[in-house]
Amino acid sequence: MSARLFSILRVLMANEKPVTSEYIAQLLNVTSRTIRDDIKILDRILQDFGANIQSIRGIGFQLIIDNDHEFRSFLNQKLNEQTVPNSPEERITYLIKRFLLADSYLKLDDLCEEMHISKSTIQNDLRSVKKIFKQYNLSLQQKPTYGLKLYGNEVKMRFALSEHIFDRSEPISKTTWIKQLAQITEISLEELEKVWSIIIKEIKVNQIYLSDIAINNLFIHIIIAYKRIKDGHYVSLIHQDLKEIKLQKEYQVALSIVRKTETILEIKFPDVEIAYITIHLLGTKMVKQSKLTETEFENILEKQTQVLTTKILDLIEAKMNLGIRHDQELIIGLGLHLKPAINRYKYGMNIRNPMLNDIKLNYPVAFEAAVMAGMVLDNEINVLIDENEIGYIALHIGAAIERKKLKTGPKKCFIVCASGLGSAHLIKYKLQSVLGSQIQVMGTTEFYQLKQIPFSEIDFIISSVPIQEKLPCPVIVVNTILSETDLDRIKTHLNKRTETINDYIKEEFVFLNQTFPTKESALQFLVNQIKTKMSLPDNYLDLIYEREEVAPTAYGNLVAIPHPITAQAKETFLTICTLQKPINWSNKRVQLICLLNVEKDGHKDLEIMYKGLIKVIEDPTIVQQLIQARNYSEFIKPLLQLYS
Incomplete structure (x- = not known):
């Protein structure tokens, strides 16, 4: 079965609702007619394996599974087959692997023949491949009549190998990627299992706590080191660093792992290789958080890490x-994470985060907060972390957000009253008697002490005095002696309709069926359109690009949600653009751009907006309806139906 047929099957499996041939065609960069023809072929194949593709006129195609056992057997069989790469993403992945594993030069003509593509297509793909290699300070060098070969620092080469030669995403079992390693390194499965057992035993005996992902990374590093040493490639390390590393407890653990591994693989690891295995242990070790008191936490972490943790949380708040x-x-978890994260950066290590896309999709607010953590590390200690590391920090922040939700009880308010404490208490007790557990009065104050109110801890203010100045939370003005009208107004606020994504969309900022060849031209257009209606900082576009550099905002399913790295707008709203044809956005195809403009120093609940956007992203039917809309009325209709 071809790669394209398998890609179509993946799309159908990922969606419970029918999807159109146009939608699949845009994802795979082919015509909708090609997709319809492919679906007929795919349907004939699937009918022999307990499934079929149902065509629903005017709606799209849907996968129907009649026999789950037969269908799963079919999938397992097809997953193990090698297919020719077809989509741009598959071709880029294929080329990266070819150059990383090649010992000699590769000719473009030979690669074109392997992949069944034209020279112009491969030259376009190579631009993306070079950008990815640049992240590791690796470069493709061309030699006339010989072709292209990958060059760069040996350590960086190994990091790239560990990231790209096989799939280590969460759903893939350990058995699968060990088989992939066996093919690449020519080590037997039995020997690989023995090395794995050595690592597990040593870290347990020495009480070094590693996450599952960290153990995988360590194992893969050791096996890649074996292959590179065998091929005559050696790493180097500054002498002073080596001296410092040898003093660490983890060096003895690494030494024990290496000596036992040498016996199994019949190869000698140089001292410097042991140092790099030590760096893995230093860069991934965890402390069991549940056993820590605050005093122990302070003893474990250097003062610098404590200060960084505080600065990060202050900025986020x-x-x-x-x-x-x-x-x-959160304070303890983030602090413990930062220590090895800084170690990883110090020694030029990368870290793979197989959950990254899920984190960005399911915890977008936490991810944006983690981007701010990255800004603090860059500004304070010149440590520039990538989006994989940001994703792990987001997990800590996301957990704290969820904990806060669990503790959410009654709405919290503060009472402002100009006529004294007695009047304020009268309002307080009246509210408690009428509204009971729906409301919690956090305190009372006079108008002149307004700025002393803990705004971050309350939901709204009830005031017997009109308040003209803008405050970070809503104000309900009432009479000192609460009337039925006053109480009704408060009740309405407590039970008010939840905001939706539609509250942030204005017709004047929706631009449909545009024709931009690149993300740069599309973003320039959107920013220019905003500037015709309101003032923006001169560097607004630069701040959007700065955010893209940290982590691309293309979420998949043809949608991107770009935004400045820090809030800069006068109000919170979306600027939206749909495109006639998808554009390349950090190796993902994008046809719906939602530029998120956030109010500077505002306190809007961004989670409402993000949740609305994620609802759209996860539903390909809605995405297609938005992309195909010819006017604002057609565009807003599916969004209104989301909340009907």
């Missing part, structure tokens, strides 16, 4: 008002 600044689990 100031910019996003998440109400998690004093979450003890």
Whole structure:
């Protein structure tokens, strides 16, 4: 079965609702007629394996599974088959693997023949391949009549190998990627299992706690080191660093792992290789958080890490008002994560995060908060972390956000009253008697002490005095003696309709069926359109690009949600653009752009907007309806139906 047929099957499996041939065609960069023809072929294949593709006129195609056992057997069989890469993403992955594993030059003509593509197509793919290699300081060098070969630092070469030669995403079992390693290194499965057992035993005996992902990374590093040493490639390390590493407890653990591995693989690891295995242990070790007191936490972490943790949480609270600044689990968890993260950066190590896309999709607010953590590390200690590391930090922040939700009880308010404490208490007790557990009065104050109110800890203010100045939370003005009208107004606020994504969309900022060849031209257009209606900082576009550099905002399913790295707008709203044809956005295809403009120093609940956007991203039917809309009325209709 061809790669394209398998890609179509993946799309159908990923969607419970029918999807159109146009939608699949845009994802795979072919015509809808090609997709319809392919679906007929795919349907004939699937009918022999307990499934079929149902065509629903005017709606799309849907996968129907009649026999789950037969269908699963079919999938397992097809997953193990080698197919020619077809989509741009598959071709880029294939080329990366070919150059990483090649010992000699590769000719473009030979690669074109292997992949059944034209020279112009491969030259276009190579631009993306070179960008990815650049992240590791690796480069493709051309030699006339010989072709292209990958060059660069041996350590960086190994990091690239560990990331790209096989699939280590979460659903893939250990058995699968060990088989892939066996093919690449020519080590037997039995020997690989023995090395794995050595690592597990040594880290247990020495009480070094590693995550599953960290153990995988360590194992893969050792096996790649074996292959590279065997092929005559050696790493180098500054003498002073080597001396410092040898003093660490983890060096003895690495030494024990290496000596036992040498016996199995019949190869000698140089001292410097042991140092790099030590760096893996230093860069991934965890402390069991549940056993830590605050004093022990301070003893484990250097003062610098404690200060960084505090600065990160202060910035997140100031910019996003998440109400998690004093979450003890977050303070400890983030601090413990930062220590090995800084170690990883110090020694030029990368870290793979197989959950990255899921984190970005399911915890977008936490991910944006983690981007701010990255800004603090860059500004304070010149440590520039990538989106994989940001994703792990987002997990800590996301957990704190979820903990706060669990603790959410009654709506919290503060009472402002100009006529004294007695009047304020009268309002307080009246509210408690009428609204009971729906409301919690956090305190009372006079108007002149307004700025002393803990705004981050309350939901709204009830005031017997009109308040003209803008405050970070809503104000309900009432009479000192609460009337039925006053109480009704408060009740309405407590039970008010939840905001939706539609509250952030204005017709004047929706641009349909545009024709932009690149993300740069599309973003320039959107920013220019905003500037015709309101003032923006001169560097607004630069701030959007700065955010893209940290982590691309293309979420898949043809949608991108770009935004400046820090809030800069006068209000929170979306600027939206649909395209006639998809464009390349960091190796993902994008046809719906939602530029997120966030109010500077505002305290809007961004989670509402993100949840609305994620609802759209996860539904290909809605995405297609938005892309195909010819006017604003057609565009807004599916969004209104989301909340009907």
